[in-house]
Amino acid sequence: MRLQFKYVLLLSFLIAQLCVAQKNENTSKEKKVVFIIVDGISTDMLQKAPTPFLDSIAASGSYSKAYVGGKKDDYSETPTISAVGYNSLLTGTWVNKHNVYGNSIKKPNYNYPTIFKVFKDQYPEKRTAIFSTWLDNRTKLIEGEGEVKNVTLDYAFDGLEVDTINYPHDAYKQYIKKIDNDVAVEAARYITAEGPDLSWVYLEYTDDVGHGLGDSPQLDAAITYEDALVGKIWNAIKEREANFNEDWLLVVTTDHGRSPKDGRHHGGQTDRERATWIVTNEKNTNNYFAKETVAITDIYPSMLRFLNIDVSKEVRFEMDGTAFIGEIDAYDLSATQENDKIVIRWKNNSEKNLKGTIYTSNTNQIKEGKKEIYKREAKVSLANEETTLLLNQHTGKMLKIVLETPNNVLNTWYINNN
């Protein structure tokens, strides 16, 4: 008996050691991220067209329906336009903050830093890359030009669309089709050879076919074409993981859906224009990703977690997304006026009896790059999913409301229309 007990002890010791080794192996792996935007594919279009590569990524990872466009009919309503959507992904905020209202990208507000900016601030030695069919994505949205330049990407393969010698422009946008191919081929080559730490791949052709022909067999074929390009990048990631001690997060999404009438247009707030999707190779997405329609702004906090980026309180209190990787305690914060009260609601996502803290600010100084001063309003039990503030104590035009929980932070605005 004694001997057997000793063996049991030894065995449990060995199992414990094995678990530690396993855990170390996962945490010691180098974390790398690639996100891909394929332009202008609504949820139903993705479901209809054959997409074997995206299907296989989703099968080994996860898929969720998603949306763009902010809070409809509310303060953060955001046009379903390309650059507007890209910047919601890049900054984790809606248009009322990032300030890119159209494709001319007049005045992005860099006080809401892009994922590349916060990544390089924390890890200046790590390498960033962009592979893009549109030059402005790097120069205007990410880096900023002239006085407002705030970050420099380490590697860029873009601007091919301004080269009319090698890519002569044609009415049917075949040159964009070719550029998308060359962009994806270079992304796959560079990822395989260099393994950059954070990369963005942008592919455009589907949007051009959508504008030209709308719902059509040609649009389905364009989606299948882009799917194969995504497949090249997916294969490059698998090759890296097979040959190096690396853990890669791949996130594929789109910037907006298309009009319900014929699929040619976008920009408005119809369900189909707002309806998008996220495919990721990440198996361990949380229950929020599984059960909710997630937002394009959720990708930013998810990347922060995966890459272990610690952002300042200023950034955390402004992010309009909720991470779909790791634990979250609450989501969907909103504030409405009911009689003489501001009613604040959220959805509880924790089985533990957790508490959160409500903060408010009646200024919006972050917009000018200054620190915000928050007032601590109340400690709340998350399970209650509701609390109230007295309206007569908040008579300003707007009130920024933050709910901080042990594992995440949510924010919303209350706009006083009285």
Ligand SMILES: [Zn+2]
């Ligand atoms: Zn677009």
